[in-house]
Amino acid sequence: MITPVRRNWSPKELFNGLTPAMFTAEPSAVRARWDKLWPDLYTEYDARYLKQELATRNLVVTAEAAAFLNAWAIDEERHTDGFIRIIELVANESEKDLRERLDARPHDFSPIIEHLKDEFSLMVMIAFDEMCTCRAYAAEKPFYDGLGNKTFHLWLREVIADEAVHSMNAVNVIRACYRDRIGQVGPILDNLIRASDNLRYCGTFVLDYFGTVYSKELLANSRLATMRNIAKPLTV
Numbered sequence: 544m545i546t547p548v549r550r551n552w553s554p555k556e557l558f559n560g561l562t563p564a565m566f567t568a569e570p571s572a573v574r575a576r577w578d579k580l581w582p583d584l585y586t587e588y589d590a591r592y593l594k595q596e597l598a599t600r601n602l603v604v605t606a607e608a609a610a611f612l613n614a615w616a617i618d619e620e621r622h623t624d625g626f627i628r629i630i631e632l633v634a635n636e637s638e639k640d641l642r643e644r645l646d647a648r649p650h651d652f653s654p655i656i657e658h659l660k661d662e663f664s665l666m667v668m669i670a671f672d673e674m675c676t677c678r679a680y681a682a683e684k685p686f687y688d689g690l691g692n693k694t695f696h697l698w699l700r701e702v703i704a705d706e707a708v709h710s711m712n713a714v715n716v717i718r719a720c721y722r723d724r725i726g727q728v729g730p731i732l733d734n735l736i737r738a739s740d741n742l743r744y745c746g747t748f749v750l751d752y753f754g755t756v757y758s759k760e761l762l763a764n765s766r767l768a769t770m771r772n773i774a775k776p777l778t779v
């Protein structure tokens with residue numbers, strides 16, 4: 544059986560030396576930071592609801608996909624913890640309030656359920672979605688550099704690397720368990736990209752392509768990169 548690649552780092556350790564006093568700013572700047580960071584936080588947090596939905600629907604059937612999703616869920620919780628700390632540091636919020644606000648959000652999987660037919664379509668969706676996330680975070684470098692401390696640059700680097708690994712781990716499940724269905728990946732991704740045009744994000748973790756970073760070009764390039772990775776032979 545293939546096992547997922549894991550990365551070992553801790554946002555708690557990374558942000559250890561920072562305090563909110565180091566990042567005070569005018570209300571408008573704090574507001575802008577919040578507007579940027581809050582969607583990043585809640586989309587990471589929504590991973591737990593996707594995982595729950597998959598369990599309810601009994602969608603995961605192979606040991607490879609189960610191992611991937613367990614590792615993935617731990618990483619997304621790590622990202623959630625990191626974003627909570629960043630918002631505490633730069634946007635005047637407390638962990639307690641943020642957690643309450645997160646818990647109060649609704650989740651509706653019905654708009655994306657037609658794309659979650661089986662484990663294979665789930666893995667294709669996640670491989671693509673994580674590639675998009677990886678590239679979207681990469682486009683946010685100027686924001687993090689603008690916060691004025693190199694720790695945020697390091698944070699972004701770790702998160703980007705995690706998202707790239709998530710995409711590759713999902714790709715590896717496809718290559719290991721679904722070789723015979725690789726011809727279906729292109730049409731599934733075309734369908735997803737088409738659907739994402741009219742989809743309002745409802746707390747589903749996947750298909751969170753709102754915001755200016757998620758351009759048509761980013762989606763098309765992420766599709767290409769995912770297809771390319773899936774086409775490569777699996778070396779274990």
Ligand SMILES: [Fe+2]
Nearest residue numbers: 587618619622
């Ligand atoms: Fe993440």
Ligand SMILES: [Fe+2]
Nearest residue numbers: 673705706709
């Ligand atoms: Fe991820």
